[in-house]
Amino acid sequence: MxxxxxxxxxxxxxxxxxxxxxxxxxxxxxxxxxxxxxxxxxxxxxxxxxxxxxxxxxxxxxxxxxxxxxxxxxxxxxxxxxxxxxxxxxxxxxxxxxxxxxxxxxxxxxxxxxxxxxxxxxxxxxxxxxxxxxxxxxxxxxxxxxxxxxxxxxxxxxxxxxxxxxxxxxxxxxxxxxxxxxxxxxxxxxxxxxxxxxxxxxxxxxxxxxxxxxxxxxxxxxxxxxxxxxxxxxxxxxxxxxxxxxxxxxxxxxxxxxxxxxxxxxxxxxxxxxxxxxxxxxxxxxxxxxxxxxxxxxxxxxxxxxxxxxxxxxxxxxxxxxxxxRTRVDLPGDPLLERSVAWSKQNLADSVQEAHGLKVFASREGTQFPPPAGTVDVARWVGAGWPDYPWIFATDAEYTAFASVAAGQFEPIKAHLRTLRAISEIVNGGSGKVVHEVTPDGQVYFGANDDPGNTDESAKFPSTVALIWRWTGDDAFRDEMYDFAVRAMRHVTGLDADADGWPEGLGNVERAGMGAEKLDVAVYTIRGLRDLAELAASRGDRAIAGWANAQAERRERAFERTWWYGGDAAAYADSLSDPGDGKVFQRHWTGLTPMEAELPGGPLAAPAHARAGLAQRERDCYTGEFGLFHTGSGPTSAPAGNPGPSCDSVVSTVPAERATFSLNTAVMAVAEGNYGRLGPQRRYTTGNARIQLDPAVWEMPGAMPEVAPSPDFVANIERDFLSRSSVLQAWGAYGVLWPVVRQQLGVDPDLGRGRLSVVPALPPGRQRIAGHDIRLGRGSLDVTATRSGRTLTVSVRAALRAGLMLGAVLPAGATVAAVRLDGRPVASRQRTTARGSEVLVAAGSGGRHTLAVVLG
CATH class of the missing domain: 2.70.98 (Beta-galactosidase; Chain A, domain 5)
Structure with a gap:
């Protein structure tokens, strides 16, 4: 090492x-x-x-x-x-x-x-x-x-x-x-x-x-x-x-x-x-x-x-x-990322918190101090960041959930959703709206029914439930969360004053000049509806499944023509202004969410738009030494002007914000992986790993911070102690654990329906990657993917009962000459996905198996 x-x-x-x-x-x-x-x-x-x-x-x-x-x-x-x-x-x-x-x-x-x-x-x-x-x-x-x-x-x-x-x-x-x-x-x-x-x-x-x-x-x-x-x-x-x-x-x-x-x-x-x-x-x-x-x-x-x-x-x-x-990985071609996986698991465990007797009340962004509306006896959650954000956030945890399940840390993220639901039910009276930010004494700073915005948390809640259900197969948890998940999506789809299908309200970027309808809210609404439909279908609730699928399909049909900005921007609009759904382009990181959000059938963005958009974000107007900027640079009418290079001719109304948040970089890493771009992906996984593990960069060894040293953000140790970003922030682990476990090792469980797919994709130049004791439900998985000459080999030990599908992502342009399962020729099929061309073989129900794909 x-x-x-x-x-x-x-x-x-x-x-x-x-x-x-x-x-x-x-x-x-x-x-x-x-x-x-x-x-x-x-x-x-x-x-x-x-x-x-x-x-x-x-x-x-x-x-x-x-x-x-x-x-x-x-x-x-x-x-x-x-x-x-x-x-x-x-x-x-x-x-x-x-x-x-x-x-x-x-x-x-x-x-x-x-x-x-x-x-x-x-x-x-x-x-x-x-x-x-x-x-x-x-x-x-x-x-x-x-x-x-x-x-x-x-x-x-x-x-x-x-x-x-x-x-x-x-x-x-x-x-x-x-x-x-x-x-x-x-x-x-x-x-x-x-x-x-x-x-x-x-x-x-x-x-x-x-x-x-x-x-x-x-x-x-x-x-x-x-x-x-x-x-x-x-x-x-x-x-x-x-x-x-x-x-x-x-x-x-x-x-x-x-x-x-x-x-x-x-x-x-x-x-x-x-x-x-x-x-x-x-x-x-x-x-x-x-x-x-x-x-x-x-x-x-x-x-x-x-x-x-x-x-x-x-x-x-x-x-x-x-x-x-749990989730030990062996990445001979990327030892820094291997070590980052190990430390990111510890960062997640570091972030688990618990408090008792929360007396819940809404402070209306810190302006009121009313009597409690109810009490949560025990709240357990994954804290967002230290020292200023160690409490309960919906946005943070809904991203962190992907890292949590990949690390096998199921219990804390389940507890977090229970806590969000319990507090939301008290302060929002059963509306389905998910609160945004809560301190461990029960104060809801933002996210009550009459607070404006914060729509994205409610849209992401059903997806987080579905994610946990797929990785755990826990029907009891699904059932516990189901009614609230339904109400969350009813709430989101009801926030549509102009009936154009795009909910109003705040998303993850809280900046001036945005239109009422935000891109990330639109993306996560579609994903939330598709995920809710799967939850409903698994319970036999045909009415909700039909409603959610119809709502999603309507929005998917209109998505590309409504949101793709086009021209040399090579990007989606950040928001829509009313009336008339005017496209607003500001270069915020949320422009990646159509590529980052994986629906049950694959990522949302059309492949051609995804490739153009990802290539654009890799340029120096969007990406710095440690990853993706919050807001890219380019022509602008903002008084301070443009401080960086330009990659397009669109005149924005807002300034660049060249601060590299570990979340922005994580979203970019995941978006690259969704489209099989594992070569460019390494730039972003390395960015998050370095701010955690490179002595030239770290503040606390092994802790991934909230913001990396950036052109517009001086490193924490150069700032006074009153104005620093978090020294430890949980959400950055999303950009390490998910790219390795889900995208490179190809682990894709659907245990709620008794299925497991393992389809690795070897990054360019790698001959071997492996993962051991990847926790799935009540069992575990070992997987090793290698390439030797013209043969791709995938070996697994699946210590759980699930219908197993083995496969491999083929190198670009490769053909298949032969496929063997456990040494014997076997029928296979190929499919084209956003990741590339995949060869697939049914391998029974768990156990030890080796798939060999000989390339033509």
Missing amino acids: RRVRGSIHPRLALAPLVAVLTALGVAGPPAPAAAAAGAPAVRAAQRAASPGVLSEQRRLADRRFVATGDRAYEVGAEDGSYPATGWHIRGEMGGFWSPPIKLLDGLWFAVDGQWLSATRFISGPGFVRTELAGPGGTRIGRTDVMPDGARAALVGLTLGGPARRVTLDVDAHSELLSAYPWGWTTPSQETVNLPDTGGFDGRNLVFRETATGARPHEYAAVVGSALTPDGHALGPGHRGPQEPAVVCPVADPAPPRCDDGPYGRGAGGRLTYTLDVPRTGRTVWFAVAGSDQGVAAATGESRRVLRSPARAVARKLAARAEVAA
Whole structure:
């Protein structure tokens, strides 16, 4: 495997669970009881190859990190500091959180009076690690792990030899506040956030924020270890080396680096310990625990994780080893993409969140604060991005779903749809409209019935249900979601004031100057109707199936003549203006959605238009070093003019926006793959892989960010901590996992109807690609595709019962001389698809099979 410059820590690459634990120095092999408790997971972990760990030593103070569990997470800088971070609640989006509340601004350690700062940061599957410089050149390690299922963080401080006695000081500064309100909403955190109080219970620092009145609450955070400290102190500061704190102003300009947000009203405390460190070293574990249900609940969480930290760490690493074990790929011609698949699976697992007792209300874009309309007892979701978007989005998850199923992470994305449905039903009264954005306390910022737009989420909901149903064969999930999916499409098709078939409302581009009808909404409406028709037919609902197919067919017939802009634009219109469906062309990334959206019969765009449109988007007016721009450059009437090259003569009314979002690049990669353009596709899969894995580009090693360095977007580490994009964003995984699993390996399950098609397409110049333990329903699939001379070979092991269709995409212009299945001549058929000419053979119901296609 080719390494990206010095990024893999040599001692920990491809290490099984026990080796990781031992190499970290935080524990030896798990105790027998711990091993027995997690024996199946431990065995799975030891069998599986991990993605290794990645390390960074440069500019650690300028780089953010994220450590997550499903009930708690932490955001800080890689040098061990906690700068004021984020913009939703200005300066307060970092630190320690347990949704729906923030707990601490940060946690700092000093040994013998010297505050510790990191010299190396290490990112691993399920943990982060910093190597710290101690007094006299001693080495100290800090390991941060968020145990899943716990509203707590574990922080292990490992002091190496020689034998000695040391004084350890631990500073913590609280900031108990809720995920909503934000800094500019009505009300804002300026009035809602109350002063914290600090205390000491004999072992732990205890912080509280208590409110009475219309919205009573008792927030609590507890910081301590299983050891009893020698002493403690309380006060307004206690931020370690970040004292005295630089407070961010409410508005820019701001200092290059702040320590607290303008709404901060936290309290501080210090714990002091005397530790005897043996020659072999010693690890001391600390817990940061919290609850929005009071001190007793927070204390209980702390005790639970401190009861056996080694067991909690072992379980976390074992769970991440299970993630690594699924959908393992072997891409000899593209080792960077292979590694990106491994890390993207971990990024998805990092993004799973859960909160309880969501009191749902619509804030009307932050302008109202009404009483709750209802409660969701348990919400589980795939968070969008850290630190400013870790909550519930429909748009993000509906793209991320493709990566989730390809990675075999079915449960989180199912839970996300359940959460969306539950919140939408409460706030929208059964209309079928899907909410857009929800914080983990139940605030619906946008997406209520009387909010304008956000039509695309509702159109994509039935497609996401159908996607999950095809990959899992879970009829119960289909049935659970079916009624809401029907109402979602009824809602979308009803948003058509001029009765032209194209719903009004916002799509994924929220920019000025667009017409009322958006291209991506039109595309996803057609796909949603076709997918709903399949769901309906599988349930025997002929009426809905007929209605949905008729609605889709009407729109498909009119699609190309209505939306293709033509001329040297070589693109679809971004939107239509009313009256008269005037075509508006602005070069937004959503112009790719006709090529990206795969209907049951293939992608929507006509092949000739798709080829022209994709070739145009590959040019430098649309594509930069790391992928696709949000809005391409060209002639424009916008006051600033055109900052880049021109690929067409159309005069747009909007400026270029040459910011490369990982989602834009993902959509381009998928669109290329839908039309068999696997050579150009590599430019875009590589773009997303590099911002995740190239040390010259990454902010946090292994984490795919929201936006890549671009002509119009300065790299995150060059920006202040208040205005950066997400350091980890889930949706970019769509552009890595789906192109490899669905398009290159050709895995196309339809398990809801008992069928599985495996038709690989070898990228140009590749002789072999393979995938192992690809999760499908309750089984799995191994697939290997090779080319040797004139023979294409596809070998599978399908550990599930499904009607199996094997095939291969033929090289352009190739003919077939012979086809053999398991060594015997077999009848085959050929079909022409958007991917190219495919040869297909029925191979029974699962099992091991080898297809050989001899080319003429």
